[in-house]
Amino acid sequence: MKLTEKIKNFKPKEFAEDVKKESLKTISAIDNNKKPFLLVAVLAIALMFIICWVTFFATVRGPEQVMVPNVEGKELTTALLELQAKELYPKIQLKYTDNPDDAGKILNQNPISGSIVKAGRRINLTVSRGTILDHVENYIGQKYDDVKINLQTMFTGSTRPLIVLAEPGYKSDQSEAGTILAQDPPEGTIISNPVTVKLIVSKGPEFDNTRIPNITGISFEELITTIATTKVVFDFTAHTATGNEKEGVVTSQEAQESEFVPNYTRINAELSLPRTQKPSEVLGLFSANLPDYPYAVEMTLESSKDGIKETIIKLRHTGGNVTIPYIAEKDSELLLSIAGRVVARQTVD
Template structure:
């Protein structure tokens, strides 16, 4: 058997070794914790330094005085100072100042950081209370001016796409306008130009309208450059919303505002039906150029809804309708009431 004294010595040595290991572990753990804390502090300080450098590092500049200058000159001056514009449009009472800077914010002389936005209020010119005479002018030049003048949701004048017509005048020359020169601008109006295409006859594709319902067709009529002459047939198998069942076919392009025959099929009318479908027709004068026409519906409560709006050269006029019974259909030509009928 092992001597008791020798056993005690072994046990004592083991205890000393264990305590030594434990002290080393404790000392090493403190070092690790201190190292982690130092790394966290350094990373936090670096992030804060980068943040404040970003916020405060932009160069400060002097806002130039651009009031009264043209928009082009103002933009160049702001660009040189590394400032960016925000454009606001405003009518002015001073003739001839269209396109000049009326106001700016921040004001001139202010010290701001580079890359800041500067609000520029630009003159749209004096408010127009009547339509000018644009006949004989180039349509591109006129549209460029008017699009700037009549931009914004509050404008009373909306520019419709030009209608092109063969003419002896150079291509792009405005032949006619609707409304005519001198018309007052007191409510929202559509300004339409008839423009010379030169001696070349303008042509267009005939759109395929077969399979369209009445409402689908009406929503697209303003896009077409041909005139459809509709006739109606009753068919118990036709859809309730009506359908364009047949259309005259062409092998290629046709002259703009050529006439195209089409057939509308509707269900037979009954006394119980709450709606009525059919063809609104009228005979118009023959106009030298296509003129704006509009078909509105008015219910018994007086509510007006525009069913279709497009240009028409005159003579025979037809448009399908699908409305409630006792609705009044009103045809406007050149913004004047031309014909009215009550659907029964």
């Protein structure tokens, strides 16, 4: 059929109906295939995800697992090389030890040897710095009490102190009492094993004398000042004031043949206590029994209450029977210290 004839015979209404019928057929076909199409799309996406996941873990491998070597007791450089070979990294802590031969060696490790860990793990190593002290120092001219305390502090917690002080010898000397005059072994002696140090300590001048202070009847404040500064040791006893006696004063002291006596001679004295103590404050007599010292040592008497300390007196005393007058708050605690260490306590009541 020729084109002109087709144009003459073209009917728009029939053509529109034919187009509509074909469109309906196409839509129906799409609806019938919708579910399979969606299923195929989901399966395709899932397959792509699985392929990506397998490819990623096939190409990216986790850190290798290794066994921790045993480095305890080894030199630090050797331990570091062994850890490096395993791709392990050290975290080092330093510590003093009692044995000079331990310097630079591994004392312990964490994790322990034989543990299975991932490469790149940090291994904690404790390394010895050696001993705190590797030679005997010069103690001559220092105070014996100071040296003793310093050594005790230095080796606190040590099972084997490297320096032990023997019982000192004493001799009279112009140096102040307690001053170290000689030592054995001498300064600079190398410490490879524990060393016992022998010291000669001054007792002070042998023939030094002091004037006896008169403490009878003076005020309590003057009494404390005198006790703190004199080189006489007063042994106090106390009684409650009677009759016309004045309270809180020394009523009598032991008479001596001369007004001068050797340093730290002991003299008896009697103290009168108040008939009625104040509600919050007590005047009393602190007493303690201590070892006898070869020379006068510095003592400190303090009162302590609710964590607050107050110094009552600092004095020098030769030990044995120690008696000190005090005024302190009721229910407080009295602490007697020598070279910073409490040697006696007493409750104020």
